[in-house]
Amino acid sequence: MNSDISKGIYGQGWAFPPTFCIEGKETTENGVEVKSGVTLCSGVNDVQQSLIILLSTQYYERIMRMEYGNDLMQHMFDNIGEGLFEKIRKSLTVSILNNEPRVVVDVITITSDRVTPSKLSIIINYHLFDNNVLHRLYGMLDIKENMTGVWR
Template identity: 30%
Template sequence: MSQRSNNRNFIGRGWSFPPHFDLTSKGVTMTEGVEDINNSLTILLSTIVGERVMDMRYGCNLEDMVFETLDTSSITFLVTKIEKAILFYEARIEVERIELNTQNLLEGIILIEIDYIISATNSRYNFVYPFWREEGTELNSLVRLNS
């Protein structure tokens, strides 16, 4: 097996998020590579600790910070919380930078920008997660991926 195939296997393959079912193949739509990692990050950041039955420690509890004042202390706490969750639950990547984009703060949206390297391929990617969402906003419309 070539080195490239080994890297692809390490990066992984999983269910799409949110799960989609393909009527043609009568199966679950699968994602792999960077898309699978980004789905994993979305799930990790949106999961409350204790919510996942088989691993009660999994998650990030970002919702605890929704009504906090956005000052240096809370930003540092939030970034540390995200770094720790990724360190423990997303071993396929190495975080380079986490930054909060507050340009849309008055609309109630903070974008969490995560620059990371996939350890197996040494490739750099960017993931953006909407922390505060307006009521009725679909998650997919706010997440954008850049490579």
């Protein structure tokens, strides 16, 4: 998809993590525009980065938008099983539905690690609202250690 069309459909925002460039030239790499000033991203890359921020944010972390984020941390120390997996699936789906209108969640797969059962691997399969191209987001949740992993 043309980057101008993609930018028009999905928008443009600050790249995450925020970085700044003091060079005066303009280049484009992987959907990220680098100019003098803040680094911007647009299109599909902007949507993915927005999802990563959403899933890395807990409810009530943002003072002006208390409902933004998710409640994965509430599941810490729960019994690991299909019941917990279903709660996490529902929690993530509702969070994405309420905060990221550009994304349609297809399926969320959660599995526990064989060596360390408290470590849950989460795979979110989604597509954007205007096409059926499959995208994936991977994350980890450690129930025992009270930690959420990096989303990528």
